[in-house]
Amino acid sequence: MPKTSLDKSKIKFLLLEGVHQNSVDALHAAGYTNVELLPGALEGEELLRKIADVHFIGVRSRTQLTAQVLEHAHKLVAIGCFCIGTNQVDLKVAREKGIAVFNAPYSNTRSVAELVLAQAILLLRGIPEKNAAAHRGGWLKSATNAYEARGKTLGIVGYGAIGSQLSVLAEGLGMHVQFHDVVAKLPLGNAHQAASLHELLATSDIVSLHVPDLPSTKWMIKAAEIAQLKPGAIFINASRGTVVEIEPLAQAIRDKKLLGAAVDVFPTEPKSNKDEFVSPLRGLDNVILTPHIGGSTMEAQANIGVEVAAKLIRYSDNGTSTSSVNFPEVALPEHPGKHRVLHVHRNQPGVLSQINRILSDNDVNISAQYLQTNEAIGYVVIDLDAKSSDLALHKLAEVPGTLRCRVLF
Numbered sequence: 305m306p307k308t309s310l311d312k313s314k315i316k317f318l319l320l321e322g323v324h325q326n327s328v329d330a331l332h333a334a335g336y337t338n339v340e341l342l343p344g345a346l347e348g349e350e351l352l353r354k355i356a357d358v359h360f361i362g363v364r365s366r367t368q369l370t371a372q373v374l375e376h377a378h379k380l381v382a383i384g385c386f387c388i389g390t391n392q393v394d395l396k397v398a399r400e401k402g403i404a405v406f407n408a409p410y411s412n413t414r415s416v417a418e419l420v421l422a423q424a425i426l427l428l429r430g431i432p433e434k435n436a437a438a439h440r441g442g443w444l445k446s447a448t449n450a451y452e453a454r455g456k457t458l459g460i461v462g463y464g465a466i467g468s469q470l471s472v473l474a475e476g477l478g479m480h481v482q483f484h485d486v487v488a489k490l491p492l493g494n495a496h497q498a499a500s501l502h503e504l505l506a507t508s509d510i511v512s513l514h515v516p517d518l519p520s521t522k523w524m525i526k527a528a529e530i531a532q533l534k535p536g537a538i539f540i541n542a543s544r545g546t547v548v549e550i551e552p553l554a555q556a557i558r559d560k561k562l563l564g565a566a567v568d569v570f571p572t573e574p575k576s577n578k579d580e581f582v583s584p585l586r587g588l589d590n591v592i593l594t595p596h597i598g599g600s601t602m603e604a605q606a607n608i609g610v611e612v613a614a615k616l617i618r619y620s621d622n623g624t625s626t627s628s629v630n631f632p633e634v635a636l637p638e639h640p641g642k643h644r645v646l647h648v649h650r651n652q653p654g655v656l657s658q659i660n661r662i663l664s665d666n667d668v669n670i671s672a673q674y675l676q677t678n679e680a681i682g683y684v685v686i687d688l689d690a691k692s693s694d695l696a697l698h699k700l701a702e703v704p705g706t707l708r709c710r711v712l713f
């Protein structure tokens with residue numbers, strides 16, 4: 305059973321995919337000097353070897369922390385997703401192992417919304433094609449198939465943080481907005497909820513996807529859905545590459561059924577800037593292909609770096625798990641003069657009573673206790689006298705059902 309009680313300088317952080325330097329600075333400032341920052345994603349043997357040795361890992365959307373990878377994460381206390389999506393992490397397995405997962409749910413939403421709006425305007429004017437032709441010496445001066453955004457209907461699939469922000473920006477341009485969501489959402493401005501996905505697809509001039517990667521959104525746009533789009537429509541996907549089947553989309557572009565498309569996310573993405581990008585959409589001039597940079601702005605990355613580093617530091621320093629995406633949320637006060645035992649266990653009957661029995665049998669004076677559970681795990685935090693913490697750590701780590709146990713000084 306993994307248990308930790310470490311000096312800060314021995315707590316290892318591995319940050320991947322070039323997360324912002326300010327996260328390293330924040331960790332250093334908080335006393336965590338053992339931080340490795342790598343520019344790309346990791347996979348295969350290298351990831352397994354590295355993850356086995358660290359207490360905290362930071363990733364973006366590319367590194368896959370699957371059940372198999374997490375099997376090797378013997379020391380891991382928490383995962384920071386320096387992005388919105390957490391689909392790259394097996395959240396359930398992480399939870400069952402007592403590993404808390406944090407993300408930055410809002411820091412890059414504006415960047416995505418701005419990019420999508422810009423792409424919609426460029427595609428309405430046929431700019432990608434005209435630009436590509438001009439680079440080859442061509443001159444496509446023509447108004448044919450070039451339109452203003454004003455008065456066009458934008459269909460947003462997934463009216464969450466990004467979709468609703470896009471809605472407001474698009475209305476500012478004079479567009480009509482409709483959306484489809486599985487949850488009833490308050491329409492902003494003059495936007496309205498479409499009767500169904502089918503109706504949205506069939507009646508929008510531009511369709512933009514903003515759903516998370518879920519089993520229910522996997523390949524939600526296939527040949528049948530693409531066939532429902534209006535002739536001459538524009539299709540944009542900056543959500544996840546698993547939401548849209550690429551081949552039927554490429555075919556609709558080749559058949560000139562669609563005016564254009566913008567795609568930022570792909571079923572398989574290169575793991576770093578050194579690897580080749582392969583896609584059936586390559587070579588189609590009226591498709592804007594971007595390398596998953598919807599959230600890649602200086603502002604967003606700086607905000608994400610600060611936000612996620614702060615969540616990891618708080619969880620490490622103090623045990624607060626607020627805003628974790630897979631963990632019982634506990635907001636904890638400081639614990640001056642006391643030691644704090646953090647105990648993560650399976651949510652099964654009897655664990656808490658055993659913990660309290662052990663503490664009482666050993667005359668441990670509890671100055672505060674906090675408990676939060678979800679359907680899978682329980683998270684109990686106990687503040688006690690410094691002299692008792694070593695004993696408590698070792699005894700509580702042996703309680704059946706214990707997943708992780710550590711002590712904070």
Ligand SMILES: NC(=O)C1=CN([C@@H]2O[C@H](COP(=O)(O)OP(=O)(O)OC[C@H]3O[C@@H](n4cnc5c(N)ncnc54)[C@H](O)[C@@H]3O)[C@@H](O)[C@H]2O)C=CC1
Nearest residue numbers: 388389462463464465466485486514515516542543598599
């Ligand atoms: N291209 C990029 O760089 C970025 C991509 N993203 C992607 O965008 C996604 C959305 O981000 P947010 O708006 O912040 O998430 P969000 O969670 O605020 O909104 C997602 C919305 O989709 C809805 N939804 C879920 N399943 C649906 C379905 N089957 N049909 C229709 N609606 C459904 C939800 O009810 C929710 O309202 C992220 O999960 C991430 O995958 C996020 C940031 C950057």
Ligand SMILES: O=C(O)C(=O)COP(=O)(O)O
Nearest residue numbers: 364365366387388389599
């Ligand atoms: O925030 C998200 O979910 C994104 O897709 C952005 O991913 P990235 O950090 O650019 O790999």
